[in-house]
Amino acid sequence: MPNRQKLTEKIVRDAIPADGRDYQIFDTEVRGFAACIYRGGGRAFTLDYRYAGRQRRMTFGRWPEWSVTAARQRAKELRREIDAGGDPLAARGALREAPRITDLTERYVEVHLPHLAPVNAADQRSMMKKFIDPAWGNMLVTEVSAYDVEVLLTKIAEGRARPAKKKPNNRARKLQGAKPTPVRANRVGEVIRKMFAYAVKWGWRDDNPAMGFRRRMEIPRERYLSQDEISRLATALDAAQDDRAAGIIRLCMLTGARVGEVRQARFENFNLEHLSWTKPATTTKQRRVHRVPISDEAAAIVRQRRVTVVKGSPWLFPGDVPGQPVQEIRRFWTRIQKEVGIEDVRIHDLRHTFASLLVSGGASLEMIGKLLGHSQMQTTQRYAHLMDSPLRAGVGAVASAFKPKPRLVHNTQQEQAHDGSKPADAPCPQR
Template sequence: MRNREKLSEKLVRAAETRPRPWQVFDTEVVGLSICIYPSGSRSFMFDYRVAGRQRRFTIGRWPEWSVTAARDRAKVLRRDVDSGQDPMAEREDAREAPRFPDLVERYLREHAAHLAPRNAADQESMLRKLIEPHWKHRLVSEIEPADVERVLNLIAQGRSRPAKKKTKAKRAKPLAPPKPTPIRANRAGEMLRKVFNLAIAWKMRADNPALGFRRRMEVERELFLSMDEIARLGDALAAAEDQRAAAIIRICMLTGARVGEVRTARFEHFDLEREIWTKPAANTKQRRIHRVPISLDTVALVRTRLGAVPAGCDWLFPGDVEGKDQPVQELRRFWRCIQMQAELPDVRIHDLRHTFASLLVSGGASLEMIGKLLGHSQSRTTQRYAHLMDSPLRAGVDAVADLVRARPRLVHSASPAEMQEPMPEQAHAAGARSG
């Protein structure tokens, strides 16, 4: 039989403790009770029945919750139950609602796993290091556009890179001041837009807070090597001790391919008789097969590599780790040495791709041809080279100007006597004026 009394502060304070939890129910609000635990703590409860199930809702602890406040809360809950709602179900749904780390795990597992390995690793790094620390315990449904803008602002400001661990003999370098990274913020915003689009599809929320994120201004890097710089780079590659890495750079220069495409190339991808390189979808950024013609110099490089690698090796540039069937991985150290020797400190390997395109333009190639050779999936990507076409256009305009330019008339010098005599036209004009 239930203990029923009108709850008061005096009753709650004086209620005795027992070996097992016990309740005193309020006579004023049906279902409201105070539960006394063996430890002496006390909490207000609300018992109700919905759909044939007995439920118990914890209102709060006493004395943080007074009897009056608990009774008012119980009245609200009673009205909700009478209208068909289940307060416990709402609390359970909120407790089980997905949080941002749950969304990140599912995104990486079901979406990022199908991206290119480098792209997937980059997105995981942004989510884990730049975004998740700020939203670690947030519900997916609670994240607002202001939260997205706030975290993108922090990413755009940049962050200091931690110094590498040094031995006792070497002192650790101090942290360099953070450099602004607006492009990184834009990439993070694009990724978050996709993340929340999938959250909508997975019924985690109803809208996308990253849909209209503010894009930072991007200034695309455009660096093209001059003929003198190309010659210096060629001399440095010829003198390099590591001719395997030098051959990778040469193929990048000759084909405009990305360094990852060259590094992961296999001999079976090349048709040397027809001078064709067929890049598999797994090796290209656009995830599509890319078939391009190659020059005789590139064919010669492939034939040279065929004689340099061990028998039975399929990689054009096999790695250094014995027993592992993988291509070469590290080129940064080699490229730094080449930069110093060729006096090209600001040139990246990817700038060789831009240089390849600029040479095509100077040779009269159309943007469509350049896009096909470079493997661009969107024409707007190729449009960045449109301004380079001004040179051949300007040459054509100058040629037309030479044809239509007015030619100067040759006038013979006159004697002093001839200069004193009026010309017939002048005499006629003078007579007309006098008449």
């Protein structure tokens, strides 16, 4: 016969553990409610019930964290749920097995990232590792709300102090405070939106909390090299000892290509007879083949590399690792920046300069978009303001036509004084 009595704090506290076994003291007030006395001395509250013909036992609270009164009240709630046809243990198991944010990020990496460019995929992994997992990793996918998304993106937009090290060895960096990063917040928001779109597709939740997230204002970076800076850059590249890195910079400037596209260029991609460069889909940001014309100067670089590069290498700029293209020219570019005096210019700004020179040469936005490989016209629109020069000249012509012509004003008194005659309005002398 089970041990039954009305449970009280004294009964639970004074119960003596049995050697080699656990036992229960059942309550007389709530059916199935009991205090379990463990052989090690611990105590917990349980509820025994039957569901679908199976005997089940649920442990829901430990003593003394839970008082007898609180445990009895919880047992009554569970009993009402059971009488209504529910199974508390099954609900707890489903909650325990429910996907969490870490599960979502892992599956997102597995399903979505393989279809992206390597640089883009690595960047999204970094976002999840630095921002999403630390903030939400242990949360259920269904627990994240639109408010949680807004709080996280606001924190990212505020920025963080650079560098991340607690003890940076550079005094200037120690004094550098947090820099706002609204662009980074928008990119993380896009990743979160895409992740939860997959969660909805997989049936992990019914809605997307990041849909329509508030985008921060982005101020596009606009840095174009002047003619003098271009001339100094060309001179510095001609004098550089590293012909390989100098060739990469020259080709970036002459074609407007991304540095990654130039680094991974192969000899077979160039048709020097027709002066064209066919970029394979594996190297372009838009993940599709991009064919562009090249100038005679760019073709001369390719011919020079054919003479310089070891025979049998497919890469226009082979790297130090056999069978691989050059991986990094950051140190070379830093030296060139200091030498030329363009410390604020990135390699990617050469691409913008290429576009600005096209605009000044009369190229249309559609032509610029095709040469740069933009998949959306919206991306090319950033160069539209450079086309103001011909418009400004036309406005200036109208203003010039409307301006009154200057009139020549004669000073009669000065002219008469010069030739000795008296002014017409001078008074007659007295007789």
